[in-house]
Amino acid sequence: MLTAQVFVNVPVKSIAKPYTYRIPPELAQVGPGWRVLVPFGGRKVEGFILATQRQPAEALVGLKLKDISATVDEEAWFQPVMLEEARWMASFYLCSLAEAMRLFMPGKSGLKITVAYTAEDAARDHVLLGQSTYRALYDYIAAHGPVRRPQLAKAFPAPYDLTSCLDKLCAYHILRKEYEAKGRDAARYERIAVLQEPLTAARRQDFSRRKAQLALWEYLEAHGGSVSFQALKAAGKTTATVQKLAAAGIVSVQQRRVLRDSYAAIDSTQEARTLTEEQAAAVRAVTPCIEQRKYQGFLLYGVTGSGKTQVYIELARLVRRAGRQVIVLVPEIALTGQLVLAFKAYFRQDIIVMHSRLTLAERNDAVHRVRRGEAGVIIGARSALFTPAEQVGLIILDEEQDMSYKQDESPRYHARVVAEAFARFQRAVLVLGSATPSLETYHRARTGELTLLAMPHRVGAVPLPEVACVDMRQELRLGNRHIISRPLEALIRQTLAAHEQIIIMLNRRGYSTFVMCRSCGEVIKCPDCGLPLVYHQRRAPQGGATRGLLLCHHCDIRQSVPDTCPKCGSRYIKYFGSGTEKLEQELRALVPEARVIRMDRDTTGAKFAHQNILRRFRAGEYDILLGTQMVAKGHDIPGVTAVGIISADASLNMPDFRAAERCFMLITQTAGRAGRRVRGARRGKVLVQTYNTEHYAVQCGIRQDYAGFYAQEIQLRRALGYPPFTRLIKLLFQAESKAAAREQAAAFVAACRQKFGAPADGTQPRAEVIGPAPALVAKFRGTYRFVLLIKAHDLAAVQTYLRSCRLHLRTDVAIDIDPITMM
Ligand SMILES: Nc1ncnc2c1ncn2[C@@H]1O[C@H](COP(=O)(O)OP(=O)(O)OP(=O)(O)O)[C@@H](O)[C@H]1O
Numbered sequence: 001m002l003t004a005q006v007f008v009n010v011p012v013k014s015i016a017k018p019y020t021y022r023i024p025p026e027l028a029q030v031g032p033g034w035r036v037l038v039p040f041g042g043r044k045v046e047g048f049i050l051a052t053q054r055q056p057a058e059a060l061v062g063l064k065l066k067d068i069s070a071t072v073d074e075e076a077w078f079q080p081v082m083l084e085e086a087r088w089m090a091s092f093y094l095c096s097l098a099e100a101m102r103l104f105m106p107g108k109s110g111l112k113i114t115v116a117y118t119a120e121d122a123a124r125d126h127v128l129l130g131q132s133t134y135r136a137l138y139d140y141i142a143a144h145g146p147v148r149r150p151q152l153a154k155a156f157p158a159p160y161d162l163t164s165c166l167d168k169l170c171a172y173h174i175l176r177k178e179y180e181a182k183g184r185d186a187a188r189y190e191r192i193a194v195l196q197e198p199l200t201a202a203r204r205q206d207f208s209r210r211k212a213q214l215a216l217w218e219y220l221e222a223h224g225g226s227v228s229f230q231a232l233k234a235a236g237k238t239t240a241t242v243q244k245l246a247a248a249g250i251v252s253v254q255q256r257r258v259l260r261d262s263y264a265a266i267d268s269t270q271e272a273r274t275l276t277e278e279q280a281a282a283v284r285a286v287t288p289c290i291e292q293r294k295y296q297g298f299l300l301y302g303v304t305g306s307g308k309t310q311v312y313i314e315l316a317r318l319v320r321r322a323g324r325q326v327i328v329l330v331p332e333i334a335l336t337g338q339l340v341l342a343f344k345a346y347f348r349q350d351i352i353v354m355h356s357r358l359t360l361a362e363r364n365d366a367v368h369r370v371r372r373g374e375a376g377v378i379i380g381a382r383s384a385l386f387t388p389a390e391q392v393g394l395i396i397l398d399e400e401q402d403m404s405y406k407q408d409e410s411p412r413y414h415a416r417v418v419a420e421a422f423a424r425f426q427r428a429v430l431v432l433g434s435a436t437p438s439l440e441t442y443h444r445a446r447t448g449e450l451t452l453l454a455m456p457h458r459v460g461a462v463p464l465p466e467v468a469c470v471d472m473r474q475e476l477r478l479g480n481r482h483i484i485s486r487p488l489e490a491l492i493r494q495t496l497a498a499h500e501q502i503i504i505m506l507n508r509r510g511y512s513t514f515v516m517c518r519s520c521g522e523v524i525k526c527p528d529c530g531l532p533l534v535y536h537q538r539r540a541p542q543g544g545a546t547r548g549l550l551l552c553h554h555c556d557i558r559q560s561v562p563d564t565c566p567k568c569g570s571r572y573i574k575y576f577g578s579g580t581e582k583l584e585q586e587l588r589a590l591v592p593e594a595r596v597i598r599m600d601r602d603t604t605g606a607k608f609a610h611q612n613i614l615r616r617f618r619a620g621e622y623d624i625l626l627g628t629q630m631v632a633k634g635h636d637i638p639g640v641t642a643v644g645i646i647s648a649d650a651s652l653n654m655p656d657f658r659a660a661e662r663c664f665m666l667i668t669q670t671a672g673r674a675g676r677r678v679r680g681a682r683r684g685k686v687l688v689q690t691y692n693t694e695h696y697a698v699q700c701g702i703r704q705d706y707a708g709f710y711a712q713e714i715q716l717r718r719a720l721g722y723p724p725f726t727r728l729i730k731l732l733f734q735a736e737s738k739a740a741a742r743e744q745a746a747a748f749v750a751a752c753r754q755k756f757g758a759p760a761d762g763t764q765p766r767a768e769v770i771g772p773a774p775a776l777v778a779k780f781r782g783t784y785r786f787v788l789l790i791k792a793h794d795l796a797a798v799q800t801y802l803r804s805c806r807l808h809l810r811t812d813v814a815i816d817i818d819p820i821t822m823m
């Protein structure tokens with residue numbers, strides 16, 4: 001008898017193990033990697049088959065195995081390499097295998113399961129049906145065939161106790177509950193005419209009097225033998241003619257799945273270009289690894305505007321020519337329209353773009369295009385890593401330092417780490433690209449774990465911009481309390497006068513960053529998470545003033561603005577700190593003639609909002625683009641000659657060892673948008689407003705001196721034992737009382753120190769533990785949260801230890817390997 005080990009797709013940690021099911025004879029085709037429907041705890045749920053086994057019937061006696069109910073797809077969803085990858089994810093990130101496998105499915109669960117009730121005919125005369133309440137329900141269901149719950153709820157409204165009546169009738173087998181699983185992907189089909197017989201001279205003779213049919217036959221011959229009805233109609237062929245040829249057996253009418261490609265309409269062209277010497281050298285270095293089909297990791301370290309995209313494209317072409325697939329990861333797909341366009345110019349329809357705003361159906365269609373071999377270049381944000389592609393030859397991470405490569409819910413994976421693991425499984429080449437590589441990556445390139453490919457010059461020998469800084473303490477002394485300093489104001493005016501464009505970055509959205517009572521000092525905070533609420537000023541649709549609202553940037557709670565202090569009742573409520581809304585207002589007042597557009601999370605809610613803003617700015621419809629770090633990401637806009645960076649150093653005050661790195665990168669990346677096409681002796685101009693003019697992150701940022709920054713930062717990291725010299729693991733303990741949360745965390749700290757504390761032989765401990773400390777969000781919706789941080793010299797040893805403590809099965813503990821925030 002055939003049995004299967006099935007992992008059920010249910011988000012509960014305690015059932016994180018496979019269950020055995022019987023494979024009924026009619027489903028004998030299933031094997032490892034198939035998605036199936038199985039009965040589980042009185043319901044039907046989706047499951048994944050891990051393995052199948054043939055066992056003698058005697059061995060199963062008394063086990064009461066249930067049958068697999070149905071299959072979900074026509075083939076295995078998980079190829080063997082994907083199962084391997086999922087297993088690796090689960091073991092590395094200490095999540096359940098189901099959690100890891102869910103990542104590989106568009107929409108997490110491909111299934112929508114509905115319940116319908118049917119009346120058992122044989123139970124027509126059951127004694128229970130003597131009662132009129134039951135009788136009415138039974139008769140209704142008998143008359144209407146399988147009936148779904150919502151329809152019953154309408155027919156039998158309260159006070160009728162539908163739930164208990166249904167339960168009872170089902171328990172006595174008078175009604176039958178049926179589960180219906182539907183793929184959520186709502187596949188669309190079209191009719192096509194497929195030619196069955198070649199058009200010979202003799203046949204042409206036969207049809208000489210049937211002109212329309214002959215014309216259709218010729219048309220089909222000329223168009224590859226299969227054409228959709230829609231296309232035939234457009235070509236003036238009627239359905240009646242098709243039917244006649246079908247009746248004669250010359251064509252067959254078939255259904256074909258229509259795969260929506262939301263990027264099909266986007267087209268771009270590109271004249272052939274010659275690579276710069278630096279680009280060509282980079283391509284040459286990678287080529288042998290692609291040919292040999294072996295894993296190797298590269299860091300493409302190219303300054304802003306050095307043409308990294310073109311290197312990606314050349315490498316991707318090599319891989320596609322070898323018949324393998326390419327995954328290109330970008331931090332935020334909405335902000336990377338230009339990269340997509342550049343790829344489109346070379347790969348046309350051979351691309352799928354995985355976009356968070358695609359509908360599930362569009363996503364499924366995209367995946368099918370890859371599976372059918374219709375597309376082999378997959379572009380998307382971190383989740384694109386999990387696209388079911390079996391022959392990946394190249395994985396590229398553009399802007400590899402970007403924080404959005406980290407997923408902040410379980411499994412808390414980092415796309416850079418996963419990409420490397422997958423590249424090894426698939427024997428693919430890994431290319432990490434950046435102008436400001438993460439310290440971890442650059443360090444690995446220095447030690448030879450990654451091969452360094454450097455492109456120190458901009459394309460066309462355009463110089464890097466000239467960056468200066470404005471000391472905001474000095475501005476304050478001079479009596480300027482505005483967000484915009486006088487030098488920046490001058491730069492704005494200069495740029496406008498030259499009919500050029502400027503980008504201004506302020507990395508805080510909203511109007512005022514916090515609201516405080518001046519009488520008692522109370523800061524208004526989010527009731528759920530305790531973080532200060534941010535004041536947003538919403539403009540009324542027809543102009544005129546509206547009262548804004550208070551918003552929590554952590555959990556999106558909205559509140560109206562109080563008239564008086566919630567604590568002391570005072571009316572002296574004041575707004576502090578400036579966000580992009582206020583900056584926009586100030587800019588409009590300062591240079592009313594300028595055309596200003598803002599890009600932050602509040603102006604980009606609609607489907608293609610980012611693209612539209614960038615397109616219009618690029619087309620010269622605006623003079624000033626202002627916004628959060630969104631305006632800093634990789635944009636290549638010819639008209640931009642100047643950039644203003646407002647309080648780049650805000651992040652320096654964060655209690656986080658990466659604060660300096662973030663500050664440096666933000667300055668360098670934002671500055672890198674300026675003067676990418678200037679000619680002659682000109683250079684782009686950048687002004688950085690700061691309160692920390694002497695800080696090395698600011699100083700190196702101003703010089704765009706990555707090497708200098710790295711040299712200083714790496715010393716600190718070494719001295720303090722932070723990455724890249726250790727790997728971090730953050731554990732978050734949650735409990736309903738503060739004492740319990742702290743105690744749980746403290747007990748674990750003690751256990752950890754016991755295990756890893758100073759070894760007797762005086763060697764370096766394999767791990768150090770810091771904490772516990774209250775989390776940044778110390779209390780969230782009634783649960784208290786404490787964090788502890790493990791600095792691991794031996795990551796695998798710590799992972800093994802956590803597993804042996806069964807920490808990964810606890811729902812009150814969140815495990816974060818390689819966290820990007822410390823609190
Ligand atoms: N070989 C080439 N010949 C001519 N133009 C090129 C060539 N390679 C790239 N370019 C152009 O140079 C510009 C900069 O390239 P790209 O945007 O890829 O830079 P980048 O290295 O990704 O920079 P950033 O790190 O700022 O995103 C683009 O406009 C691109 O079209």
Ligand SMILES: [Zn+2]
Pocket residue numbers: 526527528529530531552553554555556557
């Ligand atoms: Zn909140």
